[in-house]
Amino acid sequence: MTLAENLFENLRLELRRGCLTLAVLVELRQEHYGYTLRKDLAESGLAIDESTLYPLLRRLESQGLLVSEWREEEKRNKRFYRLSSDGEQMLGQLLEEWNSINASISAIINRGQ
Amino acid sequence: MELLDRYLQAVKKHLPSRRQDDIIAELRANMESQLEDKEAELGRPLTATEAGDWLKQMGAPMMVAARYQPQQYLIGPAIFPIYLYVLRRVIVLAVIVYSAVVAVVIPLTAPSGAALLASALRIPGILITTAVWVTAVFAAVEFFATHYPGKCPPIDGLFGAWSPSTLPPVEKTTPTGRKPRSFAQAVAEIVFGLFFLGWLLLIPRHLFLIMGPGAFYWDASPFQFANVWTTIFWWAVVLSLVQLVWRCVDLVRGTWQQSARAQRMTIQAISLVPLGLLLSLPGRLYVTLKHPALDQLQYGSTLDTINKNIHLGVLFICAIVVLQLAFDIGKIALDAYRKGAAVQ
Numbered sequence: 001m002t003l004a005e006n007l008f009e010n011l012r013l014e015l016r017r018g019c020l021t022l023a024v025l026v027e028l029r030q031e032h033y034g035y036t037l038r039k040d041l042a043e044s045g046l047a048i049d050e051s052t053l054y055p056l057l058r059r060l061e062s063q064g065l066l067v068s069e070w071r072e073e074e075k076r077n078k079r080f081y082r083l084s085s086d087g088e089q090m091l092g093q094l095l096e097e098w099n100s101i102n103a104s105i106s107a108i109i110n111r112g113q
Numbered sequence: 114m115e116l117l118d119r120y121l122q123a124v125k126k127h128l129p130s131r132r133q134d135d136i137i138a139e140l141r142a143n144m145e146s147q148l149e150d151k152e153a154e155l156g157r158p159l160t161a162t163e164a165g166d167w168l169k170q171m172g173a174p175m176m177v178a179a180r181y182q183p184q185q186y187l188i189g190p191a192i193f194p195i196y197l198y199v200l201r202r203v204i205v206l207a208v209i210v211y212s213a214v215v216a217v218v219i220p221l222t223a224p225s226g227a228a229l230l231a232s233a234l235r236i237p238g239i240l241i242t243t244a245v246w247v248t249a250v251f252a253a254v255e256f257f258a259t260h261y262p263g264k265c266p267p268i269d270g271l272f273g274a275w276s277p278s279t280l281p282p283v284e285k286t287t288p289t290g291r292k293p294r295s296f297a298q299a300v301a302e303i304v305f306g307l308f309f310l311g312w313l314l315l316i317p318r319h320l321f322l323i324m325g326p327g328a329f330y331w332d333a334s335p336f337q338f339a340n341v342w343t344t345i346f347w348w349a350v351v352l353s354l355v356q357l358v359w360r361c362v363d364l365v366r367g368t369w370q371q372s373a374r375a376q377r378m379t380i381q382a383i384s385l386v387p388l389g390l391l392l393s394l395p396g397r398l399y400v401t402l403k404h405p406a407l408d409q410l411q412y413g414s415t416l417d418t419i420n421k422n423i424h425l426g427v428l429f430i431c432a433i434v435v436l437q438l439a440f441d442i443g444k445i446a447l448d449a450y451r452k453g454a455a456v457q
Contacts, residue, residue, distance in 0.1 A: 033142065033143065033146075034139065034142075034143040035142075035143040035144075035146040035147055036146075038143075039150075049172075050143065050144075050147075050171055051171065051172045051176065051177045051180050052180065054139065054140060054143060054180075054181075055180040055181045058136070058181065070138075076142055076145065076146070077138065077142060078139075078142045078143075078146075079138075079139045079142065
């Protein structure tokens, strides 16, 4: 990997980090377990590594933004996650922030063109 | 699948024991679902190679397990800049204190070049020990700030007393375009100043340090230094101390980049006192005979020549110092005149 490619990769990861958390919170308005959540995100164009997503779910749960429960589905025990009431409130604030940033960035890009 | 079991077992070994069963159960459920999807897509079980590639894509067991751990730092990014600042200052302080102790203790206890060299060689060890202690203290601060966030004052609080009015004035750029003194240069000047002081304090007992092999001939000669040199010696010690203290104060105040002109002029002005003492010495007797009654006849004229030459030497040094001082004063006056003209 060249220096420029490495720099791009670092900046891309930095840019995606916050977005992924937001996407996960949005997706978990509906209940999911880890694998289906990952599949849904990938289908929406936001592929995420297992080793990133599964620990992220646990962290968000420990922060009180998600709740989880073990349940049997298709003869297999799975841990299902969904947004907690605190998580819903937080998601509302984050979406507001996201829309504001998005609008600002769009305005800046349009002004520059 | 045996390979998956082995993989999960390897991941489990790196997880905290309290949560490992829960994490592994969840990871297994997710991975088995993924495996099922892959096999359904292919219409057959994965081959050993395909399974190996899939697990490789998941990541090394230790790395996968590490993602489940909270992010840990020995010294986190919030306090790292403070750590670096303190480390630099403490290391400098340690070197200065050590050098000062060496400069005073060695001449009083075991005055020798070997002792001085041994002391200098101990400096790297002292630097490492100091760095380890500073790092340990900051690692402890990081630990308590992370584990007891409510009980530990916030790092930002350390700068609560900060005010823009306490900022140092803008540093003057040198009109000659020369680079200002660097921090390393300022520290090196102090350390070498301390070693110079140590060397100076050794001279009365070890004359060879200043005269080289000539010291042995001097001892065997019928001549001896007059008492005035003892006074001059202590003046040199005082001058060296004044310069050292000044440099240390500059370093502590963070003003080492400023021009050293005032410092140089003060030292030059003070050095005129011992030079004046030498020039006004009655009879210009810088060197005397050890046994005047015995040697006056044989060495009297040599003694006169030595004293005349020393007097000329002192006169020459004095002229250089006066000229340097006059040059610096002239430059200050010129700068002030130019500044005044620029304002008008």
